[in-house]
Amino acid sequence: MRPAELPFLLFLLAFFYAPFALLLYYSFTDRGGSFTLENYVEIFLNPSYLNTIAYSLLISLLVVIATLSITLPISLYVAIFASNLERAVLLVAFITPFWIDFLIRAWAMKNVLYSLGIREGFLAMILGLVYDLLPYMFLPTYLALSRVPLSMISAARVLGADWFTIITQVLLPYALPGIFVGSVLVGLLAFAEFIIPSLLGGTSGLTVGALVYTLILKGDQWGVGAAISLLVTGITLLIVLSLSWRFRGASS
Amino acid sequence: MEVELVNIWKKYNKVDALRGVNLVIPRGQITAVLGPSGCGKTTLLKIIAGLVQPDEGRVLFDGVDYTNVPTEKRGVGMVFQDLALFPHMTVYDNVAFGLRVKKVREEEVRSRVKTVLELIGLDPSLYANRRIDELSGGEQQRVALARSLVVEPKVLLLDEPMAHLDYKIKQRLLGEIRRLQKILGITMIYVTHDQTEAMSMADEVVVMSRGVVLQHGPQREVYEKPLSLDVASFFGDVNVLEATFAGIKGEGVVAIRPEDIEVNPSEELDVVYEGTVEDLVFQGPLIRLDVRVNGNSLKVLVGRKEFGRMGIGVGSRIRVGWRLEDLKGAKGVG
Numbered sequence: 001m002r003p004a005e006l007p008f009l010l011f012l013l014a015f016f017y018a019p020f021a022l023l024l025y026y027s028f029t030d031r032g033g034s035f036t037l038e039n040y041v042e043i044f045l046n047p048s049y050l051n052t053i054a055y056s057l058l059i060s061l062l063v064v065i066a067t068l069s070i071t072l073p074i075s076l077y078v079a080i081f082a083s084n085l086e087r088a089v090l091l092v093a094f095i096t097p098f099w100i101d102f103l104i105r106a107w108a109m110k111n112v113l114y115s116l117g118i119r120e121g122f123l124a125m126i127l128g129l130v131y132d133l134l135p136y137m138f139l140p141t142y143l144a145l146s147r148v149p150l151s152m153i154s155a156a157r158v159l160g161a162d163w164f165t166i167i168t169q170v171l172l173p174y175a176l177p178g179i180f181v182g183s184v185l186v187g188l189l190a191f192a193e194f195i196i197p198s199l200l201g202g203t204s205g206l207t208v209g210a211l212v213y214t215l216i217l218k219g220d221q222w223g224v225g226a227a228i229s230l231l232v233t234g235i236t237l238l239i240v241l242s243l244s245w246r247f248r249g250a251s252s
Numbered sequence: 253m254e255v256e257l258v259n260i261w262k263k264y265n266k267v268d269a270l271r272g273v274n275l276v277i278p279r280g281q282i283t284a285v286l287g288p289s290g291c292g293k294t295t296l297l298k299i300i301a302g303l304v305q306p307d308e309g310r311v312l313f314d315g316v317d318y319t320n321v322p323t324e325k326r327g328v329g330m331v332f333q334d335l336a337l338f339p340h341m342t343v344y345d346n347v348a349f350g351l352r353v354k355k356v357r358e359e360e361v362r363s364r365v366k367t368v369l370e371l372i373g374l375d376p377s378l379y380a381n382r383r384i385d386e387l388s389g390g391e392q393q394r395v396a397l398a399r400s401l402v403v404e405p406k407v408l409l410l411d412e413p414m415a416h417l418d419y420k421i422k423q424r425l426l427g428e429i430r431r432l433q434k435i436l437g438i439t440m441i442y443v444t445h446d447q448t449e450a451m452s453m454a455d456e457v458v459v460m461s462r463g464v465v466l467q468h469g470p471q472r473e474v475y476e477k478p479l480s481l482d483v484a485s486f487f488g489d490v491n492v493l494e495a496t497f498a499g500i501k502g503e504g505v506v507a508i509r510p511e512d513i514e515v516n517p518s519e520e521l522d523v524v525y526e527g528t529v530e531d532l533v534f535q536g537p538l539i540r541l542d543v544r545v546n547g548n549s550l551k552v553l554v555g556r557k558e559f560g561r562m563g564i565g566v567g568s569r570i571r572v573g574w575r576l577e578d579l580k581g582a583k584g585v586g
Contacts (some may be wrong), residue, residue, distance in 0.1 A: 151336035159350035
């Protein structure tokens with residue numbers, strides 16, 4: 001290790017590995033501090049915990065699908081079809097709202113949804129999550145598509161391909177690594193998010209994030225909360241690994 | 253197929269890329285479009301392919317107006333400078349792409365891809381399932397050719413496809429493109445800034461500069477009878493000489509090709525000078541002499557064997573001479 005790397009290592013130790021170790025410690029101890037598997041047993045014995053995890057996975061899947069469907073046409077247009085001026089304007093227009101603080105945007109979203117007659121609930125929560133996570137899908141897909149050489153599109157056209165074929169068989173497969181990165185980012189963030197579900201979700205807002213938040217900060221159940229956090233980390237790790245295995249060919 | 257361009261004009265950001273190009277490119281031949289970068293040759297190719305619309309003028313294929321026919325319906329083939337292969341597909345899928353978009357039956361696709369891969373010198377059983385990034389530059393070149401040839405285009409357009417290859421592979425591929433062209437009888441238009449490429453493979457040469465065609469004709473004619481000094485120096489090498497013209501008032505420049513200058517001529521020549529050999533450059537089959545004559549430096553090319561018989565070296569006093577008929581630009585200038 002070079003001396004210059006030491007501060008970064010210390011930073012990681014203090015702010016990432018130490019809390020992680022604490023989580024591990026809490027999940028395997030009881031209130032008295034002695035070793036126990038009780039916390040994990042409780043998760044698997046209490047179906048409402050497992051249901052909440054499954055429910056959050058479903059939400060994150062929905063949000064991934066929704067953000068993908070919204071951003072892909074936009075990314076395609078901005079990266080491939082827009083003129084330079086249009087591209088600059090659209091990029092600024094898309095990014096600027098996200099300079100505003102996340103909480104303020106969430107409250108604003110709440111007001112907008114109210115005025116549209118959408119009250120707290122499942123729909124409001126999904127809309128809030130989709131809106132909030134759009135940039136995480138847009139940026140990677142846009143970047144991937146903007147790297148497509150124009151000559152590749154020309155080559156497909158010369159060979160007789162129409163735009164539908166070019167988009168589905170040339171552009172999207174080429175942008176697959178970007179789509180993958182965007183989906184993982186959005187999926188993970190939607191899975192763990194707890195502010196938007198508690199703000200906009202109403203009675204549908206009990207996601208895994210909200211659950212851990214409640215257990216630790218309100219219920220004083222650090223053990224179970226830690227165990228659920230680790231379980232969720234394990235699940236996401238598993239999903240990411242299996243997806244990157246599946247797409248290993250596309251990411252070069 | 254014969255390609256005809258009628259009075260083509262094209263501006264990019266108010267700069268003229270093409271200024272009234274008229275050209276008839278004959279069928280069944282290789283025509284090289286030669287010129288420095290920025291002369292408009294690639295734009296010309298894109299206009300033929302329909303990838304760029306001319307501001308003015310018409311594009312005719314065998315006399316039929318194709319100016320407003322979209323690219324995908326023109327039935328041309330094109331090999332791009334960066335090859336533009338699809339990196340996420342195998343060799344087979346790349347080559348099959350043009351057939352599949354035309355909804356050719358998969359059986360026929362298979363046999364045609366196989367045939368064209370064999371024709372291009374890639375064993376289908378070894379290469380069909382390879383990924384593009386596993387291929388060498390020369391192999392990628394072959395795949396790009398196969399992909400554009402498999403659809404049996406009416407004309408094959410090549411946009412400096414050899415720019416990134418090393419000399420030996422380039423020479424071999426150029427030879428093979430010429431061989432293929434003779435087998436298939438397809439019309440080819442080959443854009444390049446490299447005169448050796450144009451010399452290695454073209455039947456016809458079009459020399460372009462600043463958006464206009466300077467000269468178009470059979471390769472040998474353009475080389476031997478260039479219409480201007482620009483053409484003479486784009487296509488081949490020349491010595492530029494200042495000259496006074498007897499009988500006409502004024503001065504001008506003429507050019508003579510290095511291989512048209514004779515060293516220590518035994519016969520009577522129109523012009524003979526004395527000079528000193530300043531440098532010798534061994535160029536393989538030819539030796540280049542830099543000869544100082546009256547304060548000017550002349551490039552002279554002689555054959556290796558001929559040079560051996562001369563018994564001269566750096567510092568030798570020699571005579572150099574040429575025939576007036578070999579001077580280029582003598583007619584046009586004055």
